[in-house]
Amino acid sequence: MTAQALTLSQPSLNPWANSSALLPALGNLDAYISAVNRLPMLTLADEQQFAKQLRDNNDVEAAGKLVLSHLRLVVSISRQYLGYGLPHGDLIQEGNIGLMKAVKRFDPDQGVRLVSYAMHWIKAEIHEYILKNWRMVKVATTKAQRKLFFNLRSMKQGFKADAELDDDTHRDTLSPGEVAQVASRLNVKAEEVIEMEMRLAGGDVLLDPSPNDDGDETYGPIAYLTDTNHEPTAMLAAHQRDVLATDGIAGALAALDERSRRIVEERWLKVNDNGSGGMTLHELAADYGVSAERIRQIEVAAMKKMKTALAQYQ
Numbered sequence: 001m002t003a004q005a006l007t008l009s010q011p012s013l014n015p016w017a018n019s020s021a022l023l024p025a026l027g028n029l030d031a032y033i034s035a036v037n038r039l040p041m042l043t044l045a046d047e048q049q050f051a052k053q054l055r056d057n058n059d060v061e062a063a064g065k066l067v068l069s070h071l072r073l074v075v076s077i078s079r080q081y082l083g084y085g086l087p088h089g090d091l092i093q094e095g096n097i098g099l100m101k102a103v104k105r106f107d108p109d110q111g112v113r114l115v116s117y118a119m120h121w122i123k124a125e126i127h128e129y130i131l132k133n134w135r136m137v138k139v140a141t142t143k144a145q146r147k148l149f150f151n152l153r154s155m156k157q158g159f160k161a162d163a164e165l166d167d168d169t170h171r172d173t174l175s176p177g178e179v180a181q182v183a184s185r186l187n188v189k190a191e192e193v194i195e196m197e198m199r200l201a202g203g204d205v206l207l208d209p210s211p212n213d214d215g216d217e218t219y220g221p222i223a224y225l226t227d228t229n230h231e232p233t234a235m236l237a238a239h240q241r242d243v244l245a246t247d248g249i250a251g252a253l254a255a256l257d258e259r260s261r262r263i264v265e266e267r268w269l270k271v272n273d274n275g276s277g278g279m280t281l282h283e284l285a286a287d288y289g290v291s292a293e294r295i296r297q298i299e300v301a302a303m304k305k306m307k308t309a310l311a312q313y314q
Contacts, residue, residue, distance in 0.1 A: 073119070
């Protein structure tokens with residue numbers, strides 16, 4: 001065995017030999033962060049070598065070493081954006097995408113370290129993710145609004161820290177002087193600062209909240225924002241019911257003979273003062289001098305005839 005082969009076969013002298021094995025299984029964020037912090041960092045010479053191999057030979061293995069050695073940078077930067085309420089794992093994932101874009105575009109001949117070059121790409125990806133997912137309604141669309149979005153929160157915290165000894169320590173909104181300072185520092189209008197502060201202060205409300213811990217359905221705005229009365233199919237169904245209840249019933253009754261029509265009306269369309277139905281089979285039988293069974297047969301035949309007449313209205 002040659003000396004070179006012997007050297008590479010010793011794990012202690014080749015920190016990248018099992019670098020992929022250092023990363024834990026998916027789903028354990030703490031273990032992932034601990035693992036990336038144990039990955040070796042590159043010297044300037046190693047970084048230049050790997051970057052040139054990637055640029056000149058499209059060496060995927062060299063690109064992997066550049067990415068792995070800077071994963072801890074992504075973790076560090078992502079912690080700065082935890083205040084937006086988004087999962088830390090998702091922020092890291094988006095930052096890793098930015099890191100890979102930076103590695104792909106990195107030019108070792110520019111005279112800068114990859115860590116300085118990659119910070120811009122990592123932050124850009126995280127910014128884009130926050131703006132797309134922090135709220136259902138976008139709070140920042142222009143470049144100036146984005147700058148204001150990501151700086152206003154930290155600047156407000158600085159103002160609060162400076163005013164700890166003041167009587168107005170519980171004030172959550174910016175004073176006119178503070179608004180002017182923010183507008184001047186970020187080169188935006190004071191009205192834009194006030195508007196962005198209102199957007200950031202507004203809380204999110206779930207339109208259709210999930211059941212609570214007791215399994216009971218919670219009440220959300222979707223209950224009163226949804227108007228099913230003006231939904232097209234519901235309106236058509238309601239119109240059809242109205243036609244059946246007016247013109248349809250009247251036309252079906254007109255198709256019956258007088259006795260059948262009276263039996264149907266007395267049995268189904270009249271209500272007594274006590275809230276009950278009209279005449280019973282026995283009462284109608286006594287009125288017409290026939291058996292109750294005969295009245296029932298006439299009723300069944302009349303209902304079938306009415307059903308046929310109502311078909312044209314459906």
